[in-house]
Amino acid sequence: MSGAPDRVPHAKPALTFSGTAASPGYAEGPVRRLDTKASHYERKASPAEEAEALKAAIETSAERLAVLASRSAGEAADMLEFQMAMLADDSLFGPALDAVANGTAADEAWSAALRAEISGYETADDEYFRARAADLKDIRQQVLDVLGSAGSRDAPAGAILVGDDIAPTRFLATDWSHGGGIALTSGSSASHVAMLARSRGVPMVVGLGPLPADFDGVALLDAEHGRLLLGAEHEAAELFRTSADAFAAGRRKAEAHLHRPAVTADGTPVTMLVNVADPEDVDAIDIATCDGVGLMRTEFLFGKAGGLPDEETQYRAYRRVLEWAKGKPVTIRTVDAGGDKPVAGFTVEETNPFLGLRGIRLALARHDVFRIQIRALLRAAVHGNLKVMFPMIAVADEYQRAKAMFAEEAVRLTEIGIPFAMPPLGIMVEVPSVAVAPELFSDAAFFSIGSNDLTQYVMAAARDNASVAALNAVTNPAVLRLIAAVARFGRDNDIAVSLCGDAGGDPGAIPHLLKAGLRDLSVASAQLASAKAAVAAARV
Amino acid sequence: MSATASAKVEITHAVGLHARPSVKFTKLAKTFPASVEMALAEAGPWIDAKSIVKVMAAKAPKGTTLYLRASGDGGAEAVDALVALVTRDFDEVGEGEAHVRSA
Numbered sequence: 317m318s319g320a321p322d323r324v325p326h327a328k329p330a331l332t333f334s335g336t337a338a339s340p341g342y343a344e345g346p347v348r349r350l351d352t353k354a355s356h357y358e359r360k361a362s363p364a365e366e367a368e369a370l371k372a373a374i375e376t377s378a379e380r381l382a383v384l385a386s387r388s389a390g391e392a393a394d395m396l397e398f399q400m401a402m403l404a405d406d407s408l409f410g411p412a413l414d415a416v417a418n419g420t421a422a423d424e425a426w427s428a429a430l431r432a433e434i435s436g437y438e439t440a441d442d443e444y445f446r447a448r449a450a451d452l453k454d455i456r457q458q459v460l461d462v463l464g465s466a467g468s469r470d471a472p473a474g475a476i477l478v479g480d481d482i483a484p485t486r487f488l489a490t491d492w493s494h495g496g497g498i499a500l501t502s503g504s505s506a507s508h509v510a511m512l513a514r515s516r517g518v519p520m521v522v523g524l525g526p527l528p529a530d531f532d533g534v535a536l537l538d539a540e541h542g543r544l545l546l547g548a549e550h551e552a553a554e555l556f557r558t559s560a561d562a563f564a565a566g567r568r569k570a571e572a573h574l575h576r577p578a579v580t581a582d583g584t585p586v587t588m589l590v591n592v593a594d595p596e597d598v599d600a601i602d603i604a605t606c607d608g609v610g611l612m613r614t615e616f617l618f619g620k621a622g623g624l625p626d627e628e629t630q631y632r633a634y635r636r637v638l639e640w641a642k643g644k645p646v647t648i649r650t651v652d653a654g655g656d657k658p659v660a661g662f663t664v665e666e667t668n669p670f671l672g673l674r675g676i677r678l679a680l681a682r683h684d685v686f687r688i689q690i691r692a693l694l695r696a697a698v699h700g701n702l703k704v705m706f707p708m709i710a711v712a713d714e715y716q717r718a719k720a721m722f723a724e725e726a727v728r729l730t731e732i733g734i735p736f737a738m739p740p741l742g743i744m745v746e747v748p749s750v751a752v753a754p755e756l757f758s759d760a761a762f763f764s765i766g767s768n769d770l771t772q773y774v775m776a777a778a779r780d781n782a783s784v785a786a787l788n789a790v791t792n793p794a795v796l797r798l799i800a801a802v803a804r805f806g807r808d809n810d811i812a813v814s815l816c817g818d819a820g821g822d823p824g825a826i827p828h829l830l831k832a833g834l835r836d837l838s839v840a841s842a843q844l845a846s847a848k849a850a851v852a853a854a855r856v
Numbered sequence: 857m858s859a860t861a862s863a864k865v866e867i868t869h870a871v872g873l874h875a876r877p878s879v880k881f882t883k884l885a886k887t888f889p890a891s892v893e894m895a896l897a898e899a900g901p902w903i904d905a906k907s908i909v910k911v912m913a914a915k916a917p918k919g920t921t922l923y924l925r926a927s928g929d930g931g932a933e934a935v936d937a938l939v940a941l942v943t944r945d946f947d948e949v950g951e952g953e954a955h956v957r958s959a
Binding site for chain 2: 394395397398401402405406407408433436437440442444445448451629632
């Protein structure tokens with residue numbers, strides 16, 4: 317993680333430091349220290365004047381935060397509102413004013429009051445709360461800057477800001493339009509700044525370890541691999557610039573495609589949906605860039621400490637995604653535990669879990685658990701365009717039984733007067749028996765091809781076993797022929813067919829999937845842009 | 857003259873009582889004239905529910921049971937409103953009302 321410099325015997329000392337990439341990208345520019353400027357505070361004549369100075373500094377800091385907040389939105393606005401609330405709280409400035417009344421200087425009193433709070437966060441068990449220490453340090457520094465009449469906090473355009481950590485307000489006050497980046501000796505990828513940096517595309521590396529204090533030249537920040545190179549003449553500079561150009565070109569190309577509809581080079585439109593593993597994922601996705609959710613997994617609800625999720629927890633999670641989708645379709649898959657996804661208190665120990673009690677088989681064996689999920693889905697369906705699909709269907713009877721349970725729970729909700737809607741019920745096509753004989757499942761509302769499992773079952777090669785990885789290929793003619801047959805059956809019988817496995821986001825596989833007749837792909841949101849680019853380059 | 861109201865409620869929000877929920881929680885508490893306190897155990901220690909500094913410092917993770925008590929004007933309303941806010945997951949699920957409508 318952190319690093320001693322790899323010193324290379326060379327005319328110029330070439331220093332490379334390794335850390336963790338917190339926001340990907342590349343930056344080259346002058347180093348600007350975040351922590352050298354100690355603001356100088358002049359003591360006042362009396363405790364009363366010290367108190368006035370401290371109150372005035374807090375007030376000025378609050379006003380500056382309000383200005384920043386008025387220009388910010390989302391995550392940044394929330395963070396600034398939090399800081400404003402902290403600054404306005406007499407639990408924070410009260411002890412400082414008490415110390416001032418007893419003769420302590422305003423800057424010392426303020427630092428001491430904040431020190432106690434900061435150390436409380438630094439020792440927290442939970443990473444989220446630990447990361448809040450940076451917010452408290454930010455608040456401390458803002459007031460100290462006003463007290464010491466420190467000058468502008470602006471850095472030169474395109475600078476690499478280097479320090480132990482960076483204050484969120486410092487990040488927001490910096491003009492990133494001319495490039496630049498952040499290199500931290502400590503820091504956290506869970507910090508507010510890291511979140512802001514990712515959303516603004518500012519390169520950032522954390523955990524670099526001690527850096528030479530006297531360096532003031534040009535630095536090269538590689539926030540794709542988590543490295544900082546000191547010196548423009550660094551022996552790896554040429555390689556750095558090549559990588560930076562490739563990264564920028566890739567990002568530009570992908571960005572250009574992200575906001576366009578997906579259409580092949582010969583004019584065939586393709587529906588592009590996203591896969592969602594956790595409701596919080598959708599906060600980072602612009603619904604305008606996709607056609608909806610092709611697969612929302614529900615296992616995240618089942619893997620948590622505290623046991624299996626209750627109906628209310630599930631209802632809220634489903635509803636959140638449905639409301640985010642603003643009427644676009646959201647396909648939620650009923651719990652797909654088992655196989656490589658064990659759940660305490662639900663799945664069973666098996667010698668061959670991929671061929672055992674998993675997916676719909678387990679759900680049908682555990683009515684108690686499945687009925688809770690069904691009720692939550694029926695209730696959530698009122699709040700958007702919901703579709704529900706069952707995983708690991710092998711025979712038509714499984715689909716009929718699951719469908720009957722939906723009907724039974726709908727009757728119960730009617731009886732107790734709770735609003736609900738019956739969503740279209742479809743199936744995953746991932747067991748070869750379905751792909752070979754799709755006509756046995758023609759009463760399903762839709763098909764969604766799970767290419768990961770379909771491939772591993774057709775090829776008898778596990779996807780998590782490196783020694784047979786070459787066999788696990790969706791582009792094998794046998795797998796593609798099955799996919800094409802399912803797509804054709806769907807077209808001939810008016811059953812929508814989509815694909816939601818990893819292959820849907822794989823630029824190498826996409827032309828083959830389109831040739832096989834698929835026109836609906838659901839991909840991880842991080843791959844949406846590159847998948848759209850691959851569609852645009854394909855001909856069908 | 858000052859009635860005391862109390863309640864307990866479990867935090868189900870994914871992260872716990874973190875920055876944004878704490879801001880909402882303390883802002884709501886401040887709208888009541890009553891003195892409002894919270895604790896992570898029935899025996900205390902009790903802290904001022906109107907102080908963001910104190911509420912954040914409690915570092916209440918998901919699954920924590922929050923104890924609330926209030927005395928003075930509007931105490932019962934304050935406790936009810938705060939319990940409702942926590943039960944609604946601090947309105948972080950979706951915008952607008954989060955109540956279950958009955959048919």
